Amino acid sequence: RKEVEQDPGPFNVPEGATVAFNCTYSNSASQSFFWYRQDCRKEPKLLMSVYSSGNEDGRFTAQLNRASQYISLLIRDSKLSDSATYLCVVQTGTGRRALTFGSGTRLQVQP
Amino acid sequence: NAGVTQTPKFRVLKTGQSMTLLCAQDMNHEYMYWYRQDPGMGLRLIHYSVGEGTTAKGEVPDGYNVSRLKKQNFLLGLESAAPSQTSVYFCASSNLSPGELFFGEGSRLTVL
Numbered sequence: 001r002k003e004v005e006q007d008p009g010p011f012n013v014p015e016g017a018t019v020a021f022n023c024t025y026s027n028s029a030s031q032s033f034f035w036y037r038q039d040c041r042k043e044p045k046l047l048m049s050v051y052s053s054g055n056e057d058g059r060f061t062a063q064l065n066r067a068s069q070y071i072s073l074l075i076r077d078s079k080l081s082d083s084a085t086y087l088c089v090v091q092t093g094t095g096r097r098a099l100t101f102g103s104g105t106r107l108q109v110q111p
Numbered sequence: 112n113a114g115v116t117q118t119p120k121f122r123v124l125k126t127g128q129s130m131t132l133l134c135a136q137d138m139n140h141e142y143m144y145w146y147r148q149d150p151g152m153g154l155r156l157i158h159y160s161v162g163e164g165t166t167a168k169g170e171v172p173d174g175y176n177v178s179r180l181k182k183q184n185f186l187l188g189l190e191s192a193a194p195s196q197t198s199v200y201f202c203a204s205s206n207l208s209p210g211e212l213f214f215g216e217g218s219r220l221t222v223l
Contacts, residue, residue, distance in 0.1 A: 043215060043217055044154070103151055
């Protein structure tokens with residue numbers, strides 16, 4: 001089983017739709033969680049951190065469920081510019097080796 | 112706003128050739144990383160550095176070497192390239208939190 005698993009998609013949604021992605025992780029000792037966004041043939045960029053209490057940044061909401069070991073990303077009112085691959089990142093333990101990246105979920109927002 | 116700069120952006124090598132990828136950051140970050148990204152797989156850590164003069168192995172270090180002689184530069188070397196090293200290579204840097212990585216634009220390497 002992969003340490004971090006994501007549905008690769010693609011998720012094809014119309015503009016204005018609400019879409020949610022889940023990411024599961026295998027190590028219950030994981031401490032910190034993040035969502036990165038990667039545009040086609042570009043570098044990943046931090047979208048948001050995921051806090052235990054959940055957090056929101058505009059149209060984006062991230063949540064953590066430690067009991068079931070998954071994190072989620074909800075995007076409301078999808079825009080064409082949201083089309084990208086969303087990477088789930090999990091930190092387990094300490095040190096520079098501790099980050100594990102999921103393989104990403106691709107979102108395509110259609111007009 | 113240079114951030115993290117990688118050179119070269121593209122390179123084609125023949126099996127057995129050697130090359131060096133250069134990463135430069137202007138944010139005075141302590142930590143620097145080299146990742147590779149392959150289709151269907153997440154970013155995998157090759158080597159990393161926690162400061163000038165230090166390097167350490169990541170998840171997939173075999174076939175690669177690194178050096179960090181200056182704080183702002185992190186070099187990734189392939190001594191004898193193999194087709195399995197065909198990939199997109201990303202350099203990243205961070206200051207405190209390992210979750211907040213700043214990536215370069217990537218270097219696409221093809222080994223024939």
